[in-house]
Each structure stands twice: as structure tokens, then as C-alpha cells.
Amino acid sequence: MKTICLYFEIHQPVHLKRYRFFDIGADHYYYDDYENERAITETAERSYIPALKTMLEMTETYGKYFKVAFSLSGVGIELLEDYAPEVIELLQELSKTGCVEFLAEPYSHGLSSLANEEVFMEETKRQCKKIKELFGQTPKVLRNSSLIYSDEIGALAGRMGFKGMIAEGAKHVLGWKSPHFVYSCAHNPKVSLLLRDYKLSDDISLRFNDSSWSEYPLMSDRYADWIAQLPQEEQVINIFMELCALGIFQPLSSNILEFFKALPAACKERGIEFATPSEIVGKTKAVAAMDMPEPVSWNDEERDTSCWLGNGMQREAFSKLYQEAGRIMVCQDRRIKQDWDRLQASNNFRYMTTKPMSVNMIRGFYDSPYDAFTNYMNILGDFIKRVQDLFPIEVENDELNALYTTIHNQGKEIETRDHEISQLRARLSKLEGAVADKKEEKVPAKKAPAKKAAAPKAAPAKKEAAPKAEPVKEEKVEAPKAEPAKKTPAKKAAAPKAAAPKKAPAAKKTTKK
Amino acid sequence: MKVLMFGWEFPPKIYGGLAVASYGITKGLSLQGDVETTFCLPKPTGEEEGFLNIINMSQVPIAWRDVQYDNIKGRMVGHTAEDYFRFRDHIYADFNYMQGLDDMGCMGFAGGYPSNLHDEINNFSIIAGVLARSEQFDIIHAHDWLTYPAGVHAKMVSGKPLCIHVHATDFDRSRGKVNPTVYSIEKNGMDHADCIMCVSELTRQTVINQYHQDPKKCVAMHNAVYPLSEEYTNIPSTRRPEEKVVTYLGRITMQKGPEYFIEAAKRVLDRTHNIRFCFAGSGDMMNAMIDLAASYGIADRCHFPGFQRGKQVYECYKRSDVFVMPSVSEPFGIAPLEAMQCGCPCIISKQSGCGEILDNVIKVDYWDIDAMADAMYSLCTNEQMWKQLSDEGIKEVDRITWEKVGLRIRECYNQLMGRGWFNNDEYLNAVKNIK
Secondary structure, X not given: OOEEEEEEEEOOOOOEOOOOHHHOOOOOOOEOHHHHHHHHHHHHHHHHHHHHHHHHHHHHHHHHHOOEEEEEOHHHHHHHHHHOHHHHXXXXXXXXXXXXXEOEOOOXXXXXXXXXXXXXXXXXXXHHHHHHHHHOOOOOEEEOXXXXXOHHHHHHHHHOOXXXXXXXXXXXXXXXXXXXXXXXXXXXXXOEEEEEOHHHHHHHHOOOOOOOOOOOOOOHHHHHHHXXXXXXXXXXXXXXXXXXXXXXXXXXXXXXXXXXXXXXXHHHHOOOEEOOHHHHHHHOOOOEEEOOOOOEOOOOOOOOOHHHHOOHHHHHHHHHHHHOHHHHHHOOOHHHHHHHHHHHEHHHHHOOOOOOOOOOOOOOOOOOHHHHHHHHHHHHHHHHHHHHHHOOOOOOHHHHHHHHHHHHHHHHHHHHHHHHHHHHHHHHHHHHHHHHHHXXXXXXXXXXXXXXXXXXXXXXXXXXXXXXXXXXXXXXHHHHHHHHHHHHHHXXXXXXXXXXXXXXXXXXXXXHO | OEEEEEOOOEOOEOOOHHHHHXXXXXXXXXXXXXXXXXXXXXXXXXXXXXXOEEEEHHHOEOOOOOOOHHHHHOOOOOOOHHHHHHHHOOOOOOOOOOOOEOOOOEEOOOOOOOOOHHHXXXXXXXXXXXXXXXXXXXXXXXXXXXXXXXXXXXXXXXXXXXXXXXXXXXXHHHOOOOOHHXXXXXXXXXXXXXXXXXXXXXXXXXXXXXXXXXXXXXXXOOOOOOOOOHHHHOXXXXXXXXXEEEEEEOOOOHHHOHHHHHHHHHHHHHHOOXXXXXXXXXXXXXXXXXXXXXXXXXXXXEEEEEOOOOXXXXXXXXXXXXXXXXXXXXXXXXXXXXXXXXXXXXXXXXXXXXXXXXXOOEEEOOOOHHHHHXXXXXXXXXXXXXXXXHHHHHHXXXXXXXXXXXXHHHHHHHHHHHHOOOOHHHHHHHOOOOO
């Protein structure tokens, strides 16, 4: 059965303001608040809100059949929280339907994966935390900014515990291979790769409203037909795009949302499924390892990093920025940390590209790449000065590294101690549990029917449901306690071992009900 | 195809950009092989290159004098004594009343831009009448407003299509306060022209809006540059990392916006000290600029080496880290292209026509001194940006050649010769491939 994996990127850059060199050292605020507010509200109104409402509607219509994945950059979330919180609310609502998965990505939407592993890991973790806070999900699949992927980044994702990554199905990498399979990272076979089908994705995000396109107007039936007509063994169709595609790149007047609404029905008829990336990664085995020694992205015709690091200026700005990484990792200043996130955003580098204008290229308020570079370097000049004021330049990098290692080690030490404490606590509770267990072994069994009686009561009055759910949770916690409690005596004597695990699932069942 | 061209300047005698442009255009046309250009100059030096026929307007008779071949043969500069006699046969009226006729019956020209310029323009036009009667040609091409009356006269006499080349308008020179006499000469020339070639879209718009010309007969004909001669390429770069030089090169007049350069310089010097500002050129605002620099207390960092000639210009570019052209209104401005050839990054005002065909320059509004200062500063402090602009600039400017301009002009000529009128839309379509 063919499976469509739909994924949308939600990211808006923080617009920098016009910053002259004489502002260096005098003005430490780098952002154009007016433009930020205008841009994000416009995007939210024209694209995010209608698109997310449509998806919400679709989850209602199709239930668990329709699945979709999102990733939000931390910087983008901050902007949305400030100026368009309704988008976050909609996403939370979507998250509750269980049809939506949130992916991990670097907090800044920057290029740290190409510069500094530590930074990359730190900011990805930070974004995961943010996602967890907002949507209650821990991302299991990673997507890097603009789908930048290389073998090394894949290996890094593996080390961070991600099960999969999504990447671009770039022609120059795939060659004769099809993107409609699950591949694995060449350096770590445990990391599965989902590759974007750029043709099917761009049909929607770039060409949908193009009346000169031979397939115009595109209907969901035909689109589903294309997928259904793919060879039998090609099972996974990855359609990834920016959420802006719905409403901004393709205006709402093109009826793109109607197209989306009709898509699941059309797919259902043809026996095509929807799934989220982690579902696919979980159930589909990788067919082969995919070698991508050079970074690949979803940008431009070249599908590489040339639109951010193609010319000398871009590389200069990039290296100047990440030179400070060490200092910033040690730094605790909240404003510096925030500026660091915002300055890292890949958009800043994109404005400096000298490549011939490509699709969707917007240079912001900059006249030219040189203008963009001048402005960015002025800001960076001030930023670096601030960072160096915190950690004077005389402090050698070695010293700094030593300092950093100490802090890092301290962190680790705390972690191991926390772990120890939790272990000890668990043992304590085990022992306590064991004592309690001996006293009233049959109590949980008795409690369960009591809960059953409570559940139907909760149904009519929803308000009561919340407090009543709590005891159920407590029970859940109790259950595993009970389980090892029986194991402790088992350690000494092998004979009762068999009996203990059998009892444990039984106890779980009762609590779940 | 024979072209009768009227011009005021031509190398080696150079007063400004007009000479360079005239040279490029004629050279570009001559490379096509079948274009024969007759170029009329008020006072040639006799050392002009031989790819075109030069006619010395100072030696074209307008009053009949009984001269002997042998007597004048040695005195001819530009055209020959034979030409003189041919012209003498085509004197069309009695101009003996005119003052300043010499023994050959000719009106002398001082050359350049003397104070009696309007008389010279008038004389030039009278002589053009003689030429138009004695020469055979298919097209008339007049460069800059000084020669428009001559072009119009030649058209009246011969009935051939007239092409005028707008290198500048009085709106550019005067920041909007036009001289009515000059305006009327320009307007009259444009009204009679069948095709108006403007050196940039900026100028084209001025011509359309201020001179009320039909957009269809106006065409943007951007200038180009000739590749540097070996002599100039071999000038070693004398840039010094510890001290940067920002250069202004051009006439120091109102049109070129020199005061904005000083203002920007002051802002840069408020912040840094290892930058020097070079103010090359002369003009009516030079003393005012020296005063201004002194009043800002930056005179020790601003240098006024005066007018630069020939090789000096290129030495100046090679020594500079940044070239700035803050013109308030620049019809084209060939200087940035020359600077780019020398690998010197440029900051030009958005009000400069050459910006329309250049990508690897920094463009700022002439009045935006903050932006200008910012650009100067980052070019002086950022080696990568400097390198990018320098390298890409050379590549870009190498693609802009007079040969291509020649082909584009040829396209205009063809339209005019074929049917006597010109259409810009058709032209744009036809030159799409000349990139």
C-alpha cells in the first residue's frame, strides 16, 4: 500500500533593521519590529491560519486516516508567540487530534550543522524542549534547516537518538534511484532517511497556480492518480514543503486549500494511505544506505548549500559568526543567546547570494547582496564586540575551552548524580512498594472496578473528568512499582521468576481500563 | 552604409566622457566592416585614429576664397585639400558678412568649451550645411546638444534620417534649473530627430518627460568601455592594507555631488582613522569643497590632486580601495566602469545611468550619506567583500563592450534606413540576443 508523508515547514525569519556602522557599540537592538509584525501577521492571515484550519477540518472529516507533520523553528515560534499566537493555538488543537507529528529542527533555522556540532546539538535539543512544552510531543524525527543533509549530519542525528531524518531527494545524489523508498544513513544504519519527491512537492508549492504549466489546473484526482500509478514497489511518497506554499506562494484564490481538502478522499479511493514520518520510519525497513558525502538541501536548482555559502562574503560572515560559538556556549546572557539564535538564521545568508535570482527569492529590504552583507556585518560587528566584552579576547581559546569543558563536565556530573538519585529513589520506592505489596497484595485488583464505576460518571460531566483522571495516572505509576517489587525477591530465588512477569501485565490491563 | 556624424570631442583630445563615448561608438561601428563613418569635429588634432574620416570643421569653407592647392595642402589637418575644394563648390549662401573668417574662407573654432560657445554652435551648424550638400551619406548622427543644430540642418538639406545621441541633458547639468537657450536647442534637436539615443533609461525618461518626446522614438543606448591597454593593465596596484584610499574622480561640479562625498567622508572619519579621501578632478566647486573639508576638520585626510589625465587616471584607480561617484544626476558615467576594469570596487548613486547595466557595484541614493559612509566603511574593513566586488566587477565589465553597442546602434540605423522611422519596442525585440 502506498503511503503519503505530508510535511510542512513553519518558519519566518526575524528581519534585521538597517544598521549602520556608526551604530556599532551604540545600539544593541538589531531588529525591525514593524516589519516582523507585519510579515508574520500577513503570513499568518494569508496562509498559516486558513491552511491550519483546513487541516483541522480534514482531521475531523477523515479522522485518523489523514496524517500530517510539521516542524517549527524556535525563532519562528517566538515570532508566532509574540504576534500571531492563534497559529500556535491551532497547532495545539491539531496536536490533540493525534494526526499530527512535530519534528525536531535546529532552534535558529541556521546552518550550525555545517559549522559546529555542539551548537547544532544544543539548539536542536532546545527546540525539542520547546515543542514538548507547547505540544506535548517529543520529536523523534529530525529535519535540518532547509533540509540540509549529509552523511555526517545523519550520523549526528543518530547519536542524538533520532530514528530518522528527512532530506531532499536530489537528483544528483539519487541518480537512478527513486525517492519513494526509505533509505538509511550511510554512517549509521539506524537512522532512516525519508527523501522528498521534489517533483510532486513542487507541483503543489511552485506550479499549482501557474497557468502556463501543462498540467494546469491540477485536480486532486489527477494528483492521486499520479501517485497511484507509480510502480508497485515504490511505497513511500514524501511531499514536503513550506506551509507558506498554501496561501503565499500559491494564493488562496487558486483554491489550493480545496485541492488539499479533496486529496484524502481521492487517495482513499485509490488505496493510498497517509502517515507521519515516525510511523513510516517505525514500520518500513530501509532498502539501502544512501551516500551523501556533500551537504544537500532543498534550495535552488543546485540543491546544495550554495545559496547560503556560495560566495566569499557569505563564507566570511558564516565563519565570523561561528568563531564566537565557543564563547556563546559558555555565556549565560539571555539577550546574547537570543541574538545568537536570530543571527544564525539561514535567511540572513541567503540575502547575500550573488547567484542569479532564483524562485521565491526575496531580498528583504536590501538592494543588493552587498547591501545585505554590509548590514549583517555591521550587526555582527556589534554582536561580537558584546560577546568579547563578556569574555575578553585575551582569554585564550584554550582557556575558554577548558572553562567550557568544566561546565560541560559539571553538567554531566549533575546528570549522573540526578540519575543516581532517581535510581536510589526508585530502589527506595521499590522497597517501600515491596513492603506495601506484602501488606495488601490484592488491593489493586479491588481498586480497578471502583475506577470503572468512576469512568462512566465522568463522561457526561466533562469538567469533572480532569480531576478524576488524576487517580488513574497515579495508578499507572503504581503499577510498574508493583512489577519490580516482585522482581526483587525473584533475584534471589529463580523459581518464582516466571510467575512475577505474568502478573505484571495483568495488573496493567486493569489499570488501563 | 555611410554615416555623417557630428561630434564635439574625440580622443586624443579629451575634455570629458563625450570624447570616450564618441570614440567607442565609432569604433564599435567600424568593426562591422560595412559602416563608413565621417566624423565632423570642430578642431581635430590630426592625431585621431584612422578608422574613420575626420572632417575638420575649422577648415571647411563657407565663403569662397581663391586659394592655391599648393598653399593649403600643407596646412590641412583632418581632411585633405581635395576635400576642401569639393566643399568650396557647395557653399550655399554668401557668408562674407561673418566676422572671424580666415584667408581660406573658414570659421575657426577654439575647441573645447569656450565662453562664446553659442556662437561656435551656430557656426558649426552653418558649416554642416556645406557638408550636407557635398557629402554622400545615409544617416546623420549628432552627439550631444552642441551638434544638434548641425544635425537638424543637415537633415533639412539632405532629407536623410537624423539620429541624435543624448549624452546628457541640461536637467542633469543644472539639477533642474535649466538654461532656456540650451533647453530650446536640445528640444529643437529632439523634435526633429527620427531616433533619440539616450545613454541610459534614466536619460530616456528625462527626454520623454521633460522634453515631451514620443517614447517610441527614444531608445536607451548604454555606453561601454574598451578593454584596458597593456600599458594600463600593467600598472601595479599600490593599495596598502594599513591605509585605505577612497577616491572621487571627476569634475568637481554640482552635477557630480561632491559635497555628499565630503559628508560621507566625515562620517567615516568620525569612526576610523586609517582611511584617506582622494578628490581628483577640478571644477567650479573645488574651492568650496576644500573649505567644507577644512570646516569639518578632516582636511588632513582629504586630498585634492587636481585634474588627472591619461595614465594618471588609471594610476589613481589602481591606488584606490574604493571609487565613489555620488552624482546627483549622471546620464551614464563611464568612470565606474573604468575603475572596475582596474579591480576597484565602486559605490555609485542610484541616479547614475551606468547602474542600470551593473550589478557588482554598490548603489546608494546620492543624498543617503549614511548609506554611502556605511558602504565605504565596509569596503575598507571587509576584505572579502572587497574581493568579491573586485573580482566579479572585472568579469562583469569585461562583458560590456562597444562592439555590442555598435551592433545595437546598427539595429537602429537599419530601422531608420528601411522606412525612415524608429520603434523602440521592435528594437528591444531585435537586440534581445545582444547580451
